[in-house]
Amino acid sequence: MIRMQQVSKTFDHGQTFAVQEVNLEVADGETLVLLGTSGCGKTTTLKMINRLVEPSSGIIEVDGRNVMDCPLQKLRRNIGYAFQGVGLFPHFTVGENITIGLRLDGRPKKERLARAREMLALVALEEEFIDRYPHQLSGGQQQRVGVARALAGAPKNLLMDEPFGALDAITRDTLQKEYLKLQRELNKTVIFVTHDIIEALTVADRIAVMHAGRIEQVGSKTEILQQPATDFVRHLFAKPAEQLRDYWEAMHE
Amino acid sequence: MSESALALFLASHATELGQKTVEHLLLTGISTGLAIGLGLPLGVLVAKNSLVRGPVLGIVGVFQTIPSLAMLAFLLPLLGIGFKPAITALTLYALLPIVRNTYTGLAGIDRDIIEAAAGLGFTERQKLLLIELPLATPVIIAGIRTAAVIGVGIATLSSFIGAGGLGDYINRGLAMNNTQLILLGACSAAILALIIDFLLGLLGRALRKA
Numbered sequence: 001m002i003r004m005q006q007v008s009k010t011f012d013h014g015q016t017f018a019v020q021e022v023n024l025e026v027a028d029g030e031t032l033v034l035l036g037t038s039g040c041g042k043t044t045t046l047k048m049i050n051r052l053v054e055p056s057s058g059i060i061e062v063d064g065r066n067v068m069d070c071p072l073q074k075l076r077r078n079i080g081y082a083f084q085g086v087g088l089f090p091h092f093t094v095g096e097n098i099t100i101g102l103r104l105d106g107r108p109k110k111e112r113l114a115r116a117r118e119m120l121a122l123v124a125l126e127e128e129f130i131d132r133y134p135h136q137l138s139g140g141q142q143q144r145v146g147v148a149r150a151l152a153g154a155p156k157n158l159l160m161d162e163p164f165g166a167l168d169a170i171t172r173d174t175l176q177k178e179y180l181k182l183q184r185e186l187n188k189t190v191i192f193v194t195h196d197i198i199e200a201l202t203v204a205d206r207i208a209v210m211h212a213g214r215i216e217q218v219g220s221k222t223e224i225l226q227q228p229a230t231d232f233v234r235h236l237f238a239k240p241a242e243q244l245r246d247y248w249e250a251m252h253e
Numbered sequence: 254m255s256e257s258a259l260a261l262f263l264a265s266h267a268t269e270l271g272q273k274t275v276e277h278l279l280l281t282g283i284s285t286g287l288a289i290g291l292g293l294p295l296g297v298l299v300a301k302n303s304l305v306r307g308p309v310l311g312i313v314g315v316f317q318t319i320p321s322l323a324m325l326a327f328l329l330p331l332l333g334i335g336f337k338p339a340i341t342a343l344t345l346y347a348l349l350p351i352v353r354n355t356y357t358g359l360a361g362i363d364r365d366i367i368e369a370a371a372g373l374g375f376t377e378r379q380k381l382l383l384i385e386l387p388l389a390t391p392v393i394i395a396g397i398r399t400a401a402v403i404g405v406g407i408a409t410l411s412s413f414i415g416a417g418g419l420g421d422y423i424n425r426g427l428a429m430n431n432t433q434l435i436l437l438g439a440c441s442a443a444i445l446a447l448i449i450d451f452l453l454g455l456l457g458r459a460l461r462k463a
């Protein structure tokens with residue numbers, strides 16, 4: 001379980017807030033999608049959970065423990081994180097990247113190799129990628145290796161920052177379906193960041209809509225769609241339909 | 254000088270030339286080694302701690318601005334003549350390129366990579382040894398290369414305080430007004446510098462591939 005209570009973050013001594021008074025609760029085995037426009041504070045929210053960013057105020061708990069009381073390395077090793085910037089290690093092969101956590105834990109090479117294969121299959125990459133270097137991969141392939149790395153340590157909690165952002169609609173759809181299947185088996189506690197509405201609706205158990213550092217609404221997909229709490233939420237979901245309509249009208253003029 | 258005269262000249266100096274070259278290599282090698290041992294940790298410190306960055310880079314930079322002969326003269330009353338003051342001076346000169354390149358190499362690593370390492374739960378030590386130093390290695394090697402090549406040049410001057418090396422030929426040539434001896438010292442040092450630069454270049458490339 002991940003819980004945030006009145007969490008705020010300012011980078012400029014209180015003049016502006018990247019994240020403001022956020023309250024969130026993600027139940028065990030649940031996927032909460034954090035949906036919002038660029039710069040609204042999604043990444044900052046994720047980073048505070050594993051203390052890559054220290055909150056300015058508020059309390060964050062992971063599995064009932066205040067993260068400020070957890071030993072830093074232990075906390076991070078127990079939370080899988082797929083970074084928005086991916087951040088693969090360029091001097092390690094794909095296989096080594098995926099299993100770096102196991103290496104830090106001193107797991108034997110054979111186990112790491114098997115694990116790397118398993119994870120590659122999970123993110124729909126062929127096995128021969130295992131010995132390649134990150135620069136030999138496309139952006140989307142790198143991103144999938146990043147997801148595999150986040151999953152490799154079998155963490156109970158998972159933070160995914162636009163994990164499929166660089167993928168085409170078809171591969172993205174495959175991986176979203178794969179994700180759902182996986183999630184039914186593995187039951188991880190996930191915060192999934194995206195600004196793609198369809199992706200949000202596909203993978204979410206619940207959606208939190210974020211805007212300018214604040215959570216505008218948290219709820220099930222139906223709640224968000226049928227009872228938008230603010231104009232922003234209504235607008236956010238109406239936008240794609242509006243654009244599609246404009247497009248059709250323009251085409252038939 | 255005809256070709257055979259040159260051969261004769263070289264042959265008559267062969268044993269001594271070998272010995273002087275070894276001395277020269279020792280001067281350069283030991284001082285560069287010491288500068289690596291000192292400069293690498295200093296470079297890491299400078300990269301990690303912005304408070305000491307200015308002062309440390311400033312101080313190692315100052316060493317480099319002292320003219321070599323003046324530096325040897327300064328060290329004379331402190332350490333006397335011979336090998337020790339020469340090594341000290343050479344080490345101080347070699348420090349700047351190594352410290353600065355270690356710092357530059359570490360500072361130039363993509364922020365996303367550093368953040369990923371931290372976020373995956375690396376300790377500071379694991380991050381440094383597994384990620385940062387390996388990625389900074391090409392830049393660090395370039396610094397060591399610069400240091401070694403400068404070292405070979407400056408080491409010729411340490412002959413003035415009796416530390417030996419190829420500078421002995423230059424010194425002797427100057428005293429005896431013998432151009433051949435001066436050239437023998439100068440050319441051998443230049444060739445040595447080129448060879449060392451080439452070998453360290455190879456090492457750099459090999460490490461990059463590894």
Ligand SMILES: Nc1ncnc2c1ncn2[C@@H]1O[C@H](COP(=O)(O)OP(=O)(O)OP(=O)(O)O)[C@@H](O)[C@H]1O
Binds near residue numbers: 011036084
């Ligand atoms: N280290 C930092 N220093 C100063 N400001 C920061 C820092 N990190 C983020 N910010 C600011 O905080 C705000 C939220 O940034 P954040 O990265 O959380 O946005 P985001 O929702 O993830 O956006 P995107 O969808 O573009 O990734 C932005 O205005 C950003 O400029």
Ligand SMILES: [Mg+2]
Binds near residue numbers: 043
């Ligand atoms: Mg972001």
